[in-house]
Amino acid sequence: MKKGEEIEFIKDGKRVDGRTFDELRNIKIEVGVLERADGSCYLELGDNKVIAAVYGPREMHPRHAQDAKMAVIKFRYNMAPFSVDDRKRPGPDRRSVEISKVSREAFEPVIMREYYPKAAIEVYVEILQSDAGTRTAGINAASVALADAGIPMKDLVSSIAVGKVGGEVVLDLNAVEDNYGEADMPIAMIARKNMITALQMDGRLTKDEFGRGLKLAMNACHQIYELQRTALIERYNKRESVKFEEREA
Amino acid sequence: MYKVVIPGDFVSDDVNRAGEGTYVEDGKVYAVTYGVVDDKNEIRVVAFSGKYIPVMGDVVIGKIIEISFPYWIVDIASPYEARLHMSEVAMRAEKRVEFGNMSAYLDFDDLVAVKVINVDAMMRIDLALQEDLDIGSEGRLIEISYTKVPRIIGRKGSMIRMLKEKCKCFIFVAKNGRIWIKGKAEDMKLASEVILMITTEAHTSGLTDRVAEFLDSSRQRVKKR
Numbered sequence: 098m099k100k101g102e103e104i105e106f107i108k109d110g111k112r113v114d115g116r117t118f119d120e121l122r123n124i125k126i127e128v129g130v131l132e133r134a135d136g137s138c139y140l141e142l143g144d145n146k147v148i149a150a151v152y153g154p155r156e157m158h159p160r161h162a163q164d165a166k167m168a169v170i171k172f173r174y175n176m177a178p179f180s181v182d183d184r185k186r187p188g189p190d191r192r193s194v195e196i197s198k199v200s201r202e203a204f205e206p207v208i209m210r211e212y213y214p215k216a217a218i219e220v221y222v223e224i225l226q227s228d229a230g231t232r233t234a235g236i237n238a239a240s241v242a243l244a245d246a247g248i249p250m251k252d253l254v255s256s257i258a259v260g261k262v263g264g265e266v267v268l269d270l271n272a273v274e275d276n277y278g279e280a281d282m283p284i285a286m287i288a289r290k291n292m293i294t295a296l297q298m299d300g301r302l303t304k305d306e307f308g309r310g311l312k313l314a315m316n317a318c319h320q321i322y323e324l325q326r327t328a329l330i331e332r333y334n335k336r337e338s339v340k341f342e343e344r345e346a
Numbered sequence: 347m348y349k350v351v352i353p354g355d356f357v358s359d360d361v362n363r364a365g366e367g368t369y370v371e372d373g374k375v376y377a378v379t380y381g382v383v384d385d386k387n388e389i390r391v392v393a394f395s396g397k398y399i400p401v402m403g404d405v406v407i408g409k410i411i412e413i414s415f416p417y418w419i420v421d422i423a424s425p426y427e428a429r430l431h432m433s434e435v436a437m438r439a440e441k442r443v444e445f446g447n448m449s450a451y452l453d454f455d456d457l458v459a460v461k462v463i464n465v466d467a468m469m470r471i472d473l474a475l476q477e478d479l480d481i482g483s484e485g486r487l488i489e490i491s492y493t494k495v496p497r498i499i500g501r502k503g504s505m506i507r508m509l510k511e512k513c514k515c516f517i518f519v520a521k522n523g524r525i526w527i528k529g530k531a532e533d534m535k536l537a538s539e540v541i542l543m544i545t546t547e548a549h550t551s552g553l554t555d556r557v558a559e560f561l562d563s564s565r566q567r568v569k570k571r
Contacts, residue, residue, distance in 0.1 A: 155397070213425060244353055247393045329380060
């Protein structure tokens with residue numbers, strides 16, 4: 098597909114992958130997948146596959162970056178070389194540094210940082226497979242991993258992107274829509290309070306489209322919040338049913 | 347059956363009883379960690395996991411990680427390092443404890459039972475030696491999350507009493523989640539197995555009875571062999 102080539106994004110009210118305008122891709126969340134991390138989460142959002150690991154609170158290094166009043170959050174968003182079509186050169190680049198920064202700031206309002214002066218809370222998000230919207234998938238996974246690590250938080254953060262393709266405002270863009278669409282707007286929010294903690298926009302939207310997009314994202318974040326919640330609660334209910342007789346066998 | 351909550355879950359309207367693991371907003375109590383609700387005297391959320399934060403008076407097991415005159419720097423399984431002053435050892439030392447010979451009394455990787463005597467706002471932690479508890483080179487140390495310690499001890503110490511009795515071991519459970527077991531090799535193995543079982547099933551009810559059953563059945567199996 099060449100740039101500038103016309104793609105039929107909308108056909109009979111359906112999108113390229115058959116979804117409606119306000120439909121999410123499939124989401125799968127698994128809690129506590131890593132043995133060595135204090136908290137972890139594996140998440141799939143359509144064809145995105147991400148894993149998040151949380152360590153800490155632990156001692157902050159380097160020392161001069163410590164904050165005497167509250168914990169410092171370290172957030173690293175990293176794409177695996179094999180996560181995209183052309184091999185990605187490993188290591189941090191302009192894009193991943195930016196995403197790490199906005200993701201970290203998305204969590205600053207919810208984490209009770211003042212509980213742990215001078216310490217660091219480290220979040221690592223690894224993108225194993227990418228299909229547009231990895232930063233939102235990363236934030237969703239990190240949120241669950243933080244809860245799993247026992248980090249005190251006011252609430253979970255949920256995140257999703259909205260955008261504009263073929264003149265329509267749609268939810269949760271996939272790779273084709275993201276690359277050739279007209280606008281992309283990832284949003285992170287505290288779903289329960291409808292409080293936005295991160296918002297970026299690439300492309301152009303009118304004021305009206307922005308409003309409609311925001312509404313779509315809010316609804317979707319409520320759905321994602323429920324999935325995150327269920328994943329966390331189910332984990333312990335499942336454990337409960339394992340009797341020790343079965344365990345012995 | 348315990349109620350599992352996640353951060354931000356509504357727990358109660360009773361603001362006056364809001365305790366550990368909760369926060370109050372607009373006259374309501376919400377959970378601050380992922381855990382189970384304990385609604386006995388005050389409303390608490392008992393976290394499933396997390397790091398130990400020292401509190402004055404806690405008895406913990408520490409490991410010497412650095413010698414920096416006049417302190418031993420002690421790792422207490424917490425985000426913060428603690429320090430043990432030279433004078434703590436001086437009382438029972440034969441010779442004067444000095445700059446050069448601190449390692450003769452406590453060396454790297456030595457385990458110590460210590461009491462937290464002070465924690466300041468900067469999270470500087472001062473320790474005192476717990477005189478009545480001397481951790482030698484015998485026995486084994488297991489490390490669990492500090493959040494599970496109350497479960498290991500049980501209501502009024504019922505669980506730990508039973509463990510000691512049925513495993514025929516000396517067991518010391520420190521507040522920071524480190525557990526010291528001393529006894530015959532076989533007994534120690536059983537004890538650590540059971541403690542692991544308690545940690546994975548800490549959030550379930552009727553645990554003491556199940557543990558007792560497990561201990562009896564495994565003892566019988568050993569006898570048969």
